[in-house]
Amino acid sequence: MRLDDPKLRKIEPPKLSLADRFYVTQVAVGLAVTARHYLGVAFGNKAITVQYPEVQHVPSPVYRGVHRLNKDHEGRVKCVACMMCATACPAHCIDIVGATAPESWNDREKYPESFVIDELRCIYCGMCEEACPVEAIELTGLYDITGLSREEMIFDKTKLLSVYDLTREAEPMKFTTPPPTADAKQTEALPSPLS
Amino acid sequence: MVSLWVLIGILIKILVVVGITQGAVAYLILVERKIAAYTQDRIGPNRAGPFALLQPLADGAKMLLKEDVIPKYVSRPLYILAPWIAITMAMIAFAVVPFGPVGPDQIINFQIAPYVNIGILYVFAVGSLSVYGVILAGWASNNKYSFLGGLRSTAQLISYEIPLGLSILGMVLITGSLDLNDIINWQDRQGVWGIFVQPLGFLLFLVSAFAETNRLPFDLPEAEQELVGGFHTEYSAMKFGMFFLGEYLHIITVSYITVILFFGGWDIPFFLSQEQTSVWSAALKVLVMIVKVFAVILFMMWIRWTLPRFRYDQLMDLAWKSMIPLALINLVATAAVVQLIRTYWV
Numbered sequence: 001m002r003l004d005d006p007k008l009r010k011i012e013p014p015k016l017s018l019a020d021r022f023y024v025t026q027v028a029v030g031l032a033v034t035a036r037h038y039l040g041v042a043f044g045n046k047a048i049t050v051q052y053p054e055v056q057h058v059p060s061p062v063y064r065g066v067h068r069l070n071k072d073h074e075g076r077v078k079c080v081a082c083m084m085c086a087t088a089c090p091a092h093c094i095d096i097v098g099a100t101a102p103e104s105w106n107d108r109e110k111y112p113e114s115f116v117i118d119e120l121r122c123i124y125c126g127m128c129e130e131a132c133p134v135e136a137i138e139l140t141g142l143y144d145i146t147g148l149s150r151e152e153m154i155f156d157k158t159k160l161l162s163v164y165d166l167t168r169e170a171e172p173m174k175f176t177t178p179p180p181t182a183d184a185k186q187t188e189a190l191p192s193p194l195s
Numbered sequence: 196m197v198s199l200w201v202l203i204g205i206l207i208k209i210l211v212v213v214g215i216t217q218g219a220v221a222y223l224i225l226v227e228r229k230i231a232a233y234t235q236d237r238i239g240p241n242r243a244g245p246f247a248l249l250q251p252l253a254d255g256a257k258m259l260l261k262e263d264v265i266p267k268y269v270s271r272p273l274y275i276l277a278p279w280i281a282i283t284m285a286m287i288a289f290a291v292v293p294f295g296p297v298g299p300d301q302i303i304n305f306q307i308a309p310y311v312n313i314g315i316l317y318v319f320a321v322g323s324l325s326v327y328g329v330i331l332a333g334w335a336s337n338n339k340y341s342f343l344g345g346l347r348s349t350a351q352l353i354s355y356e357i358p359l360g361l362s363i364l365g366m367v368l369i370t371g372s373l374d375l376n377d378i379i380n381w382q383d384r385q386g387v388w389g390i391f392v393q394p395l396g397f398l399l400f401l402v403s404a405f406a407e408t409n410r411l412p413f414d415l416p417e418a419e420q421e422l423v424g425g426f427h428t429e430y431s432a433m434k435f436g437m438f439f440l441g442e443y444l445h446i447i448t449v450s451y452i453t454v455i456l457f458f459g460g461w462d463i464p465f466f467l468s469q470e471q472t473s474v475w476s477a478a479l480k481v482l483v484m485i486v487k488v489f490a491v492i493l494f495m496m497w498i499r500w501t502l503p504r505f506r507y508d509q510l511m512d513l514a515w516k517s518m519i520p521l522a523l524i525n526l527v528a529t530a531a532v533v534q535l536i537r538t539y540w541v
Contacts (some may be wrong), residue, residue: 036228041233
């Protein structure tokens with residue numbers, strides 16, 4: 001861009017008044033600001049920090065913490081082992097072993113025999129959550145996961161399902177739409193490209 | 196025999212003053228941390244004991260028990276000397292500071308070395324020496340960040356020492372003495388504090404005092420954001436602690452000088468006067484002085500968490516182009532007025 005381009009806007013720094021140039025008035029204004037904050041914390045209980053171990057911080061609803069595997073109303077894992085999350089995962093931390101669903105589970109063909117997330121490799125981006133077609137995997141607001149070894153931080157299916165039990169009250173499932181069983185009948189009529 | 200008792204008395208005074216100021220420093224650090232936290236909407240230390248009152252002990256224990264690392268590449272004698280200079284110079288400045296009433300008819304003279312007639316000159320001479328601690332630390336560390344810190348300290352010294360010296364000359368001219376007691380007594384006699392006689396002098400003194408104590412907005416020598424730790428980058432454990440101690444001792448000294456010069460020392464108009472010689476009045480005066488000094492220290496901390504750091508050239512600008520001319524104007528005007536009053540009134 002040339003210097004005389006008409007689209008170029010020149011911004012002048014604001015002109016300081018004489019009082020501003022003497023600093024003193026502006027210093028007084030600044031002192032008033034800090035005093036307001038100081039008094040607010042000292043007498044008005046305005047501190048924005050929480051006393052962590054005693055008071056638990058509640059993160060915002062969009063916070064991305066530990067994963068959980070949702071269960072449906074029958075208590076079965078919702079996951080259909082479609083591998084969408086594992087494919088979407090940029091950190092390659094999800095490892096799923098799918099298996100044919102039991103005969104009695106007539107709403108799906110597959111279920112995860114094993115579902116393992118390495119919480120240390122995970123970057124908590126939430127792509128798995130977005131990729132999941134059946135809302136089976138979700139990121140919870142739990143932020144204080146700890147482990148004494150790296151093995152402890154690799155969460156298996158049981159552990160992930162227990163996270164769901166732990167957080168189902170505090171965080172109901174974000175999408176309560178049931179798995180698409182009603183529509184599934186219609187699509188079944190169409191010839192599948194795979195068969 | 197009399198001189199022996201005087202000597203013992205002075206030794207006791209030294210022990211008491213050193214002990215109290217060192218303890219005060221520990222708690223001032225806690226106060227500073229609390230103020231810092233509150234101004235930033237945090238809570239600050241609150242775990243060690245009720246109201247974190249044991250925090251200074253924990254801090255002190257940490258300082259003493261940490262490993263004292265002396266890097267191979269430093270200039271060893273100067274590296275070890277520097278923190279000692281910082282702490283000693285801050286401490287011996289206290290020798291002539293009256294922390295209570297002093298006079299021939301007082302029961303106790305609340306001053307380690309009473310009747311020193313160069314009083315304030317001594318304080319500033321020693322105060323200027325303490326900058327050697329910073330400069331030597333920066334040079335001896337053999338580290339570019341430390342060195343830059345030391346360099347900045349030098350530049351800062353030559354900028355603020357002149358307005359600092361000029362700003363108190365007004366008070367000295369009016370009271371006609373360099374002795375800090377005489378300055379307090381004058382304010383008591385006239386019933387007016389120095390800040391009302393010398394408002395401009397007070398402002399200039401306060402600004403220079405921030406530079407003198409290396410406090411924000413003039414803490415260029417340690418500027419964490421650009422110089423890692425500044426002059427104390429290479430220091431650890433108690434050697435670092437000594438710099439810290441020196442800094443806070445310096446703050447106490449400077450606050451005492453501020454109170455003595457501009458807030459009447461132990462004086463409360465119409466209430467306390469130099470004629471009162473009882474023990475109770477003496478105790479009350481010491482207490483009044485401590486309260487005033489604490490208020491000044493609080494103000495210095497308040498400023499620290501309000502103002503951003505001045506840039507190197509801005510400090511030079513401020514000192515050489517604004518403060519020195521203002522201080523000179525103040526000095527000349529004061530001298531003229533004092534001369535007029537002496538000629539026509541007295």
